[in-house]
Ligand SMILES: Nc1ccn([C@@H]2O[C@H](COP(=O)(O)OP(=O)(O)OP(=O)(O)O)[C@@H](O)[C@H]2O)c(=O)n1
């Protein structure tokens with residue numbers, strides 16, 4: 001069997017402004033352990049992942065090494081590195097310390113309900129073209145607004161996906177794309193697929209995530225997460 005050389009980059013360097021909490025949302029306790037531990041546990045237990053790079057704020061590096069990595073026995077964590085101002089800066093820091101990686105899975109530490117089936121499907125999709133994003137078909141009708149706040153158009157819902165993480169790429173493809181986009185000082189980059197869309201001609205495959213794979217963003221998401229823990 002071929003040696004597994006896939007790296008997960010778990011992002012935990014955000015400020016969580018929309019959560020309005022004293023501690024960053026990725027460190028808030030959920031069902032007895034910090035939110036961040038759920039995705040780390042999933043990658044730790046997945047046979048498809050060789051190592052994990054944890055990206056966090058400079059001021060949290062030592063705390064994460066002691067209170068997250070050591071305390072919970074996440075032996076696959078090969079580096080804990082400092083992130084940057086924006087999400088894409090943090091991703092670049094993680095990509096910069098990957099070594100001998102085939103596929104990289106970029107995941108929000110604020111999405112606790114990733115599971116191994118999502119990883120399996122995402123990697124299988126990425127193997128087809130070199131790139132995949134996890135997402136789910138939109139349950140709502142989506143409208144595009146004009147600059148005055150009026151409805152401009154309504155895309156056909158059957159083509160609308162709500163995008164999640166992990167977003168999975170052949171390592172060299174996404175590293176080169178990030179290196180190239182950073183030279184252009186672009187703003188408004190909210191996910192990794194956008195970087196690949198701008199900088200490469202790769203076809204990015206959609207892969208089914210789950211409606212449970214939510215991002216903890218605002219306080220009500222924590223209530224939903226607590227409910228999921230009780231129900232599933
Ligand atoms: N500079 C940043 C910004 C975000 N993230 C991470 O990227 C994920 C998704 O981002 P988001 O939900 O936007 O987190 P925050 O930026 O922390 O939230 P907010 O926009 O409300 O401040 C989170 O796991 C967050 O920790 C990061 O590592 N570095």
Ligand SMILES: C[C@](O)(CO)[C@H](O)COP(=O)(O)O
Nearest residue numbers: 087108163164165190191215
């Ligand atoms: C990457 C992402 O989680 C996909 O939904 C999302 O785009 C992150 O965006 P945010 O603005 O940082 O919440």
